[in-house]
Amino acid sequence: MRNLIIFFRRYFNFFLFLLLEVICLVLVFQRNNFQRAAYLSSANDISGKLYDKYSNVQYYFHLKSTNDSLVNENVRLHNALRSSFDSMVTTNGVKIDTIRQYSDDTLRRVIGTQIRRYQYFAAKVINNSINKPINYITIHRGSAQGIRPNMGVISSSGVVGVVRSVSENYSVILSLLSKSNSVSISARVGQGKEMGSVHWDGDDAGFATLKDVPKSARIHKGDTVVTSGYSALFPENIPIGYVENITIGDKASTAYTIRIRLATNFYNLQYVYVIENLLKDEQQRLEDSTYKLIK
């Protein structure tokens, strides 16, 4: 017994070292736990506030490009408005009540045939990195404003990422620029709307790779790659990127490897939209119960 105590005292430093390293490594390898606490990330109070202050300063240097992107988005939305279209045939100029689908009013929701599926929250980006193997974005919106983990995030021009952890006033987003397989977004491309999945390969923040698109697909340079809408994170037809070049990995492969230019400019991200899918729980429940039936 005495020898044991002497042994421990002699190697106390080494054991302490091992203990601390194990604590650190446990933290590192817990990272796949999606619902983990936010206290050790940039969503906590101290780092969140500091990043907030810092981004307020930095914000002014990007005002011009932020304004440009907002104006562009306004133009796009104006063009999508029903009032921008006119029916050529005057006899069946029936106007459809569009207020229904944009309204939150419960009465209208009961009457209306179309129910709201997605709700958007605007949020300001206060921290963003693009040069790590896994990149994170911190935004100034949190659980108090209705953000929850696993919501999709887009910018005015395209897909940005997925909310990973949330504190009261801040959230951390796992950026699309993440090399591991933790982020893969199901996508569609071309006239045939062929399916594929988008990954980031870790070198350039402006480009990503679209995989698993069958060779039968007819794809041209410049085609838009959009979200498929299957994943319950993003609505369909949100741009992810544009086809840059098309290669075939190896001859035996039946799929293209397509390099795409990302639609979102991650270098100067200022505002993002967090998307809540109001029907997600229902879809999830149905899918889960069906899988159970098959088992």
Added chain:
Amino acid sequence: MSILLKNIIRFILLLLIQVFVLNEILLHQLVSPYLYMLFILALPFNLPRPALMFLGLLMGLALDMFMNTDGMHAAACVFIAYLRPFVINILSPQGGFETTQKTPSMTSMGVSQFLIYAAILVFLHHTVYFLLEVFGLGNPLYLIMKIVFSTLASLFLIVLYELLFFSKK
């Protein structure tokens, strides 16, 4: 200024420089400089080893908090904090350094000694950190180049910092 106060100020200063200046700089995919571990390098000679490791853990976790790296920097920092006394022992002349100053720096250790000391620990820190960050040996050449170039960049910054703050005796 007391050594405690000096170290507290250095802790905050290095953390802020790392988070708000160095992390914003995008030089190249292979070059990501880190300066914050200078805090561990510049702790007093006579600090006991457990204290060194706990301070390393604290510094690492503080940076992890900002960078969302969950414990990677902490692991690297504890590692070099543990190895620091060995490196100092190897480099110190017979009977230890003639210390009018109680902390390792260019003036107390000599320029070449300090450079070797910093180079060894920075290299070890980067090796541990990038191994954890990349997680795997799938692309060893990339990993090695990243470690080497980042070590050089970090060393350059450490020398600059030392020249700025420790030029006078």
